[in-house]
Amino acid sequence: MANPSYPMTARVEQLRLRDLLLLEHIAQQGSLRKVAEALHVTQPAVTQALQGLEQAFGVALVDRGRRGVSLTPAGEAALARLRVARREVGAAIEAALAPQRPRLRLGTSPMAALDIVPQALAQLRRALPEAHVVLTQTSVPRLWAALGDGELDAIASSRPVLGPGERPPPGVVVEGVGTERMVVAAAEKHPLSCTQPTVPQLAQHRWVLPPVGSQAVAMLDEWFSRAGLPRPQVSITSDSFATNLRLAAEGDLLTVAPETAVRNHASALGLRVIATPWPHLPGELVFAYRTSSLDNPVFSALRGCFVSP
Known part of the structure; x- marks a missing residue:
């Protein structure tokens, strides 16, 4: 499809919100017939709306094949923005309903x-x-x-x-x-609290950590992988730094937490930052x-x- 010169104000202004949501339906259904059924309109009406959308955008948004339809790279890029636009419309409605707040x-x-x-x-x-x-x-x-x-x-x-x-x-x-920098913390009574442990020593102890996929765990994985060791054994998984510090303070668990959180709770919980073999660089x-x-x-x-x- 040719890419006509912009601006195309008239064509864009003729689009309706329903037309802008058409790409999302196509991505989900993969068939213009199924899209028509979902929207309770005829298939020719869906085809006409899609043609109008492509004319307004100036590029092909959909690939039409024997097994159905799929979005082109241009269609995928447009859909990402149109999903945002849909949420912005929702936010606009909420703002209109409570303009004083x-x-x-x-x-x-x-x-x-x-x-x-x-x-x-x-x-x-x-x-x-x-x-x-x-x-x-x-x-x-x-x-x-x-x-x-x-x-x-x-x-x-x-x-x-x-x-x-x-x-x-x-x-x-x-x-x-x-x-903010991440540090290793433990109870003052922990066997490693007054030492400068090696990586193997840290690996021998149990930990309370955030879930896999968190930046704290990714950083810990990197630290141990440099020493050729797997992530240490996790006894408790919790996504709350405050909870993890309290659990560490109550027992023999090590944890990784922001230094601000450790300093804020150190006195009340009896916590200490563990001197590790790797630097605690700020992020x-x-x-x-x-x-x-x-x-x-x-x-x-x-x-x-x-x-x-």
């Missing part, structure tokens, strides 16, 4: 939730007491996926580890806001947001609490 969807990783997020939200409360922040705490990979899909307006998190050629999700801006904490949030007054105020102008 502006809302913001903020995600945080467990590490960012220890210090920088509570401080920022306290500042926001003083500046905009009527604001409604919906706070979601989850793992770093899930946060970045939710931000990319438009489920969250902004996140405070560790910077994700990107592979070669990978970039942050489209439409997302990333700004550094601080650092970067970032504030990332969708550019579509820039017009949200709550977001502008919150960004000022994280990032100095």
Whole structure:
């Protein structure tokens, strides 16, 4: 299909929200007939809507084959943005229903939730007491996926580890806001608390750790793999740093946690940072947001609490 010159304002403005959701139905059903059945319309109507969509975009969005239809690379790229647009429409409806109480969807990783997020939200409360922040705490990979899909307006998190050629999700801006380092911690009464253990000694003890896939566990795997050893035996898996530290303080378990969390609980729980053979290098904490949030007054105020102008 030829790629006509832009702007194509007239064609785009003629599209309906139902047309924009068509690609998602096609990706799910793989058949225009099944799409028509799901939408309770005729197949010619679906074909006509798809043709109008492709004319508006100026590229082929769907491959038509004997076994059905599938999205082209252009269609996949468009669908990623259209899913975000659908969620933005939902957010717009919520905003219209409660204009006096502006809302913001903020995600945080467990590490960012220890210090920088509570401080920022306290500042926001003083500046905009009527604001409604919906706070979601989850793992770093899930946060970045939710931000990319438009489920969250902004996140405070560790910077994700990107592979070669990978970039942050489209439409997302990333700004550094601080650092935090992970340390190994144990109860003061732990056999290793007053020593500088070797990697094999650390591997001989049991641990309480976050779930596999978390950055803390990935870092621990890297540390042990350098010594040619597998991850040590995990007795308890928990995604709460506070819970892990309390469990370590109550018994003979080692754990990995942000240094801020260990320092905050050290005195009350009787914890100690273990001197390990590897350096405890700080990792970067970032504030990332969708550019579509820039017009949200709550977001502008919150960004000022994280990032100095």
